[in-house]
Amino acid sequence: MDKQKVLVGMSGGVDSTVTAILLQKEGYEVVGVYMKLHHKPGYHEENYTKVQKVGKYLGIKVHFHDLSKAFDEEVYSYFVESYKKGLTPNPCVVCNRTIKFGKMIDFADSLGIEKVATGHYLKCDGKNFYAAKDSSKDQSYFLCEVRKEVLPRLLFPLGDWIKEDVKAYAANIEVLQEIATQKESSEICFVENSYDEVLAQHMNIDMPGETVDTEGNVVGTHKGYMHYTIGKRRGFFVNGAHDPHFVLKIQPEKNQIVVGTREKLEENSFEVKNINLFEDLKSFKCTVKVRYRTEAVPCGISIEGERAKVVLDEPVFGLAPEQIAAFYEGDRLLGGGVIC
Numbered sequence: 001m002d003k004q005k006v007l008v009g010m011s012g013g014v015d016s017t018v019t020a021i022l023l024q025k026e027g028y029e030v031v032g033v034y035m036k037l038h039h040k041p042g043y044h045e046e047n048y049t050k051v052q053k054v055g056k057y058l059g060i061k062v063h064f065h066d067l068s069k070a071f072d073e074e075v076y077s078y079f080v081e082s083y084k085k086g087l088t089p090n091p092c093v094v095c096n097r098t099i100k101f102g103k104m105i106d107f108a109d110s111l112g113i114e115k116v117a118t119g120h121y122l123k124c125d126g127k128n129f130y131a132a133k134d135s136s137k138d139q140s141y142f143l144c145e146v147r148k149e150v151l152p153r154l155l156f157p158l159g160d161w162i163k164e165d166v167k168a169y170a171a172n173i174e175v176l177q178e179i180a181t182q183k184e185s186s187e188i189c190f191v192e193n194s195y196d197e198v199l200a201q202h203m204n205i206d207m208p209g210e211t212v213d214t215e216g217n218v219v220g221t222h223k224g225y226m227h228y229t230i231g232k233r234r235g236f237f238v239n240g241a242h243d244p245h246f247v248l249k250i251q252p253e254k255n256q257i258v259v260g261t262r263e264k265l266e267e268n269s270f271e272v273k274n275i276n277l278f279e280d281l282k283s284f285k286c287t288v289k290v291r292y293r294t295e296a297v298p299c300g301i302s303i304e305g306e307r308a309k310v311v312l313d314e315p316v317f318g319l320a321p322e323q324i325a326a327f328y329e330g331d332r333l334l335g336g337g338v339i340c
Contacts, residue, residue, distance in 0.1 A: 003029040006115040006155060007108040009100060010034055010054065010062065012047030014170045015119030015158060017054050021173070022157040023117055024058060031113060032062035035104065037071040037095070038190035057175040063111075067103050074098045076190060080202050083195070086250035087322035088229045090142075091188055093336075097145040097276075105150055116153050122333075123159035126152040128278055131331040134162045141292050144326040144336030148278045199226055209255035211236050214248065214264065222257050225250050231265060231318025246318070265317040272308045272325050272337030279334070286334055289326045290316050296328050308337055 006023055010016045010032040024030045034051045036044050048064060055062035075095045082089035100118065108116050121132035122140040129151070132138040158166060170176040191198055199205050205227060211220035222228065222236035232247045238259060246265055249258035282303050287296035288310060298313040310325060319339060326336040 003027060004115060005029045005031055005111075005113045006117050007031050007033055007104070007111065007113045009104060009116075009118040010051045011119070012050035012054075013119070014166060014176065015121075017119075017176055018166050018170055019117055019119040019157050020054065020058060020060070023155065024060070026157075028115070030058065030060045031111065032060055033065050033104065033107060034062060035099070036064065036066045036068050037099065038076065039068060040190060040192070054175055063107075065104075065107055067099055070103055071095070071099055079188075080199065082322050083199055083226050084203065084252065086225060086252035088320040089322050090324045092142045093145050093324050096143050097147065101143070101146045101150050101154070105153065108153075114153055115155055116150075117155040117157065119158055120156050121158050121161075121163070122156055124151060124154045124156055126154075129333040130159070131328070131333070132159050132161075137163045140333045141289055141324065141326045141336075144324060144333055145274065145276045147276070151278065196227060207255055209257070211238060212256050212258055214258060214260050219259070225252050225255050225257055228257050230320040262317065265319075266315045267312070267317070267319045268315050269309065269311045270319055270325075271340040272310060273306065273340050275303065275306070275308050275335065275337040277327075277335035281334065284334075286327045286329050288312070289328070290319055290339065291323060301327065307340065 006028045008016065008020045008023065008030055010020060011034070020030050020032060032051060032055055034048050051062050075091050075098065078094055079089050079091040105116060108114070120139045120143065121134055121137040122143060123130040123132060129140050129143055131140045196205060203226070205224050207224040209222055209225060210218045211222050213219050220236060220238040227235060228247045228250060230247055230250070233244050236257060236259065238245045243261050245259040246262055247257050248260045248264055251258065283301070285298070285300050288299045289296045297316055300311045302309050321339055323339050324336055325339050327334040
């Protein structure tokens with residue numbers, strides 16, 4: 001009987017390499033793919049060389065798949081244009097939907113391969129996503145917009161692993177001893193140091209402007225609206241302020257930021273668009289994470305046309321338009337949407 005094939009997204013790092021090794025041990029016929037997404041100089045040459053070494057060690061074929069044009073159009077441009085509009089985008093969520101579990105699925109189809117795997121930390125039973133065993137590494141939040149039709153095809157071997165155990169496992173494998181000590185990859189692959197450096201390649205981000213209060217009164221200055229996100233409390237000037245002030249709103253058309261004290265960041269309800277649910281739900285109770293590194297908050301959700309109203313049981317602070325709201329029932333991911 002022929003082994004079932006699985007296409008594994010391989011980056012040259014520990015997680016994706018261990019994923020390929022574990023699946024091979026489970027009896028799958030592993031095929032690797034290195035996806036070129038961005039244009040960081042030297043980055044792909046170095047990492048593809050590592051992937052090729054792993055492929056040789058495992059005796060598997062590794063494809064090089066250039067997706068940079070699609071990535072530019074669907075992820076990178078979205079990132080830049082969102083900041084121009086004063087929004088706070090989450091490019092990783094868009095990439096997971098359109099590239100990693102979109103274009104990569106298409107590539108698997110072209111090879112006649114049904115199953116697809118990556119080194120993400122989360123669990124999938126073919127119908128639902130679940131938070132990873134290692135809560136400090138759980139990446140389920142970033143997959144809340146993935147199309148539910150692809151879930152039966154996905155495998156995530158690291159969902160039941162702790163990161164430190166993965167590193168220890170990798171350290172005992174000869175080909176991985178060099179990779180196991182490399183620096184963790186950044187959250188956003190095309191950001192080397194800061195968002196500002198990326199944005200500065202496309203526009204003038206240093207445009208001093210007015211800092212205003214919630215009534216529209218000019219109370220200070222700032223260095224350019226693209227330097228700020230909702231909730232930021234430093235990097236701008238407020239005349240005579242005794243209490244800490246935070247960015248409440250960004251007004252790109254005026255190059256203004258609206259600031260106020262922390263209690264003005266408090267939100268008890270909000271709307272989401274681009275709703276993506278893994279089952280048919282209309283009105284339900286759950287918990288919601290409004291940023292990756294925040295605790296899930298109990299809430300009630302009602303779907304109203306193409307949007308959903310989220311009413312929180314307890315307030316959240318610093319809600320940022322274009323960030324992602326991910327819905328959970330316990331550790332089960334129900335889906336998510338984009339904060340309006």
